[in-house]
Amino acid sequence: MILVYIEHKAGQVKKVSLEALNLARQMASSEGTSCKAFVVGNDSLSVELGNYGVDEILKLPSADHLSQDQMVEVCSQIMASNNVKYFILGLSTLARSIAGQISIKTQSAMISGITGFRYDAGKGIYRKSVFSGKAFADISSTTKSSVLTVTANCFSAEPVGSQKANETIVELSIPAAKIKIIETKLVQGKTPLTEAAVVVSAGRGMKDPSNWGMIEELADLLGATTACSRPVADVGWRPHHEHVGQTGIAIRPNVYIAIGISGAIQHLAGVNNSRKIIVINKDPEAPFFKAADYGVCGDLFEIIPKLNEALKRLKS
Amino acid sequence: MKLLVCISKTPDTTSKISFDSTGTKFNEEGIQYILNPYDEWYALVRAIELKEKFGGEVHVIHVGGSSSDMVIRKALAIGADAAFRVDIDPKDSFHTATQIANFAKAKDYQVVLLGKETIDHNASEVGPMLAAILDLPFLSYANKLEINDSTATVQIEVEGGVEVVEVQLPIVLSAAKGLAEQRIPNMKGIMDAKKKPLEILQAVECESRIQLVNYILPPAKTQVEMVAPENIDRLVSILRDELKLI
Numbered sequence: 001m002i003l004v005y006i007e008h009k010a011g012q013v014k015k016v017s018l019e020a021l022n023l024a025r026q027m028a029s030s031e032g033t034s035c036k037a038f039v040v041g042n043d044s045l046s047v048e049l050g051n052y053g054v055d056e057i058l059k060l061p062s063a064d065h066l067s068q069d070q071m072v073e074v075c076s077q078i079m080a081s082n083n084v085k086y087f088i089l090g091l092s093t094l095a096r097s098i099a100g101q102i103s104i105k106t107q108s109a110m111i112s113g114i115t116g117f118r119y120d121a122g123k124g125i126y127r128k129s130v131f132s133g134k135a136f137a138d139i140s141s142t143t144k145s146s147v148l149t150v151t152a153n154c155f156s157a158e159p160v161g162s163q164k165a166n167e168t169i170v171e172l173s174i175p176a177a178k179i180k181i182i183e184t185k186l187v188q189g190k191t192p193l194t195e196a197a198v199v200v201s202a203g204r205g206m207k208d209p210s211n212w213g214m215i216e217e218l219a220d221l222l223g224a225t226t227a228c229s230r231p232v233a234d235v236g237w238r239p240h241h242e243h244v245g246q247t248g249i250a251i252r253p254n255v256y257i258a259i260g261i262s263g264a265i266q267h268l269a270g271v272n273n274s275r276k277i278i279v280i281n282k283d284p285e286a287p288f289f290k291a292a293d294y295g296v297c298g299d300l301f302e303i304i305p306k307l308n309e310a311l312k313r314l315k316s
Numbered sequence: 317m318k319l320l321v322c323i324s325k326t327p328d329t330t331s332k333i334s335f336d337s338t339g340t341k342f343n344e345e346g347i348q349y350i351l352n353p354y355d356e357w358y359a360l361v362r363a364i365e366l367k368e369k370f371g372g373e374v375h376v377i378h379v380g381g382s383s384s385d386m387v388i389r390k391a392l393a394i395g396a397d398a399a400f401r402v403d404i405d406p407k408d409s410f411h412t413a414t415q416i417a418n419f420a421k422a423k424d425y426q427v428v429l430l431g432k433e434t435i436d437h438n439a440s441e442v443g444p445m446l447a448a449i450l451d452l453p454f455l456s457y458a459n460k461l462e463i464n465d466s467t468a469t470v471q472i473e474v475e476g477g478v479e480v481v482e483v484q485l486p487i488v489l490s491a492a493k494g495l496a497e498q499r500i501p502n503m504k505g506i507m508d509a510k511k512k513p514l515e516i517l518q519a520v521e522c523e524s525r526i527q528l529v530n531y532i533l534p535p536a537k538t539q540v541e542m543v544a545p546e547n548i549d550r551l552v553s554i555l556r557d558e559l560k561l562i
């Protein structure tokens with residue numbers, strides 16, 4: 001059986017969990033096995049998940065938010081008690097933390113950050129990005145069961161039908177939490193960078209933090225999340241969580257728009273898996289143009305305000 | 317306080333990546349290895365800071381062959397007290413975690429620190445696996461760590477923000493940006509490092525759980541389309557018609 005862990009909040013399933021379901025469905029049909037979903041919490045997701053081809057929902061009702069150590073326990077238990085061959089999670093910060101732990105507790109192989117999949121001679125082969133995005137590795141597992149995590153924006157999250165999945169309540173023992181959550185501080189509103197389909201990013205070419213209004217405006221117009229280069233976060237022009245690159249966050253949006261960023265190799269390491277890259281830079285020699293699909297060589301202080309005006313006109 | 321920092325090495329990012337003709341072996345020729353930045357800048361420095369505050373020792377451990385001794389010496393130069401190297405090339409993350417766990421078990425480390433990820437494969441796998449083998453709580457992507465008696469208060473990165481959590485020691489923790497400030501080794505540190513112990517350990521038997529089928533290089537970028545800066549209309553049409561953003 002293939003089991004997908006569904007992350008959700010306020011009745012809303014995380015997109016990357018739906019993308020994980022896409023991989024799970026492909027694998028289930030090739031292997032002639034069922035594809036089930038594991039839901040922790042009280043949200044009712046049977047209609048939505050049914051639309052994504054889930055055969056059955058295994059649900060662990062819980063009014064409380066489980067801590068990561070509790071999640072490891074319940075996921076390991078459900079894997080063991082259901083003879084799960086593949087346990088799949090969308091790659092979120094939670095998944096990054098718990099998937100490896102679950103693999104140990106269940107003696108499974110662990111393949112993380114899957115970006116593609118194929119069958120070869122009856123064997124699943126998973127593709128992932130390695131060497132800071134400069135290459136891919138194809139990997140297979142050599143054990144009876146595997147824990148897999150799926151990178152965001154690599155598989156489609158389109159619904160495949162309209163059925164309702166049956167919900168089965170499972171009983172698992174939830175141990176006392178070892179990790180106690182004291183406080184959660186969330187930046188409201190925006191899609192997290194790792195999941196964003198569109199990212200508008202800016203660098204030292206902006207000259208001053210007070211100039212970022214036009215970047216935020218462009219991001220709003222495009223429904224994008226904002227990011228920045230490292231020096232800009234280092235000097236405090238932008239918050240640290242926006243820093244992308246080798247030492248920041250690695251992202252793979254459908255569209256990455258880089259404004260006033262030179263395209264140093266350490267920056268590219270975090271963004272070169274973006275599907276399409278647009279570069280706006282006044283220096284024709286900027287290395288970023290070599291990694292771009294579209295380039296505009298000119299002054300951002302002229303281009304961005306005009307572009308924003310044009311987009312506003314289009315929208316009204 | 318006894319602290320253990322797991323250190324890995326990684327090709328310098330400016331390295332040109334290539335593979336042998338079978339596509340299964342990474343060409344190491346001409347590759348410059350560096351100490352993995354997350355391990356060096358954040359995990360190791362925070363461990364040293366805690367030692368400076370509470371006393372004790374910082375040990376570093378690495379799983380790899382003798383070509384890694386350079387990066388291990390760097391960790392000693394920054395301020396680790398002793399180093400251990402398990403003399404085997406890692407087969408996969410499970411293999412690495414097993415070797416480290418075998419060393420760390422029954423040694424009473426209060427905090428085991430790792431980097432958030434090794435930047436050449438961005439896996440973030442060794443930390444969670446190590447914690448699970450040692451049966452200790454795992455704190456992933458920590459950017460603040462304070463210790464008070466036997467309680468650690470840790471701020472971890474979560475989607476779109478941070479979470480502050482409390483946990484009893486001992487713990488395993490992976491370090492993200494912000495946990496500490498990078499320290500540059502000074503001359504004295506570099507000299508002292510030569511005299512610090514670097515113990516070589518035998519690996520334990522462990523089967524890897526994954527198999528590399530092959531590596532591939534991404535297809536070369538097709539030509540970039542340059543748009544004139546005055547041509548805002550074309551830019552809009554790219555965003556609207558080609559990329560379907562509006």
Ligand SMILES: Cc1cc2nc3c(=O)[nH]c(=O)nc-3n(C[C@H](O)[C@H](O)[C@H](O)COP(=O)(O)OP(=O)(O)OC[C@H]3O[C@@H](n4cnc5c(N)ncnc54)[C@H](O)[C@@H]3O)c2cc1C
Binds near residue numbers: 353
């Ligand atoms: C170990 C290591 C790790 C690193 N990790 C990262 C990382 O994770 N992420 C990261 O981003 N960097 C990282 N760096 C830093 C990286 O090497 C670069 O220094 C950095 O990315 C440069 O940032 P930038 O492009 O914003 O600034 P600059 O390199 O200064 O580029 C500014 C660009 O803006 C353009 N510009 C200026 N004015 C205008 C204008 N009016 N209109 C249009 N264009 C304009 C300029 O032509 C220039 O290309 C790392 C470095 C090291 C050594």
Ligand SMILES: Nc1ncnc2c1ncn2[C@@H]1O[C@H](COP(=O)(O)O)[C@@H](O)[C@H]1O
Binds near residue numbers: 380435
């Ligand atoms: N060969 C190794 N020896 C010691 N520690 C390692 C090794 N490989 C990885 N680590 C540690 O595990 C962390 C996460 O690495 P990874 O799971 O490879 O992304 C690194 O930042 C190191 O702290």
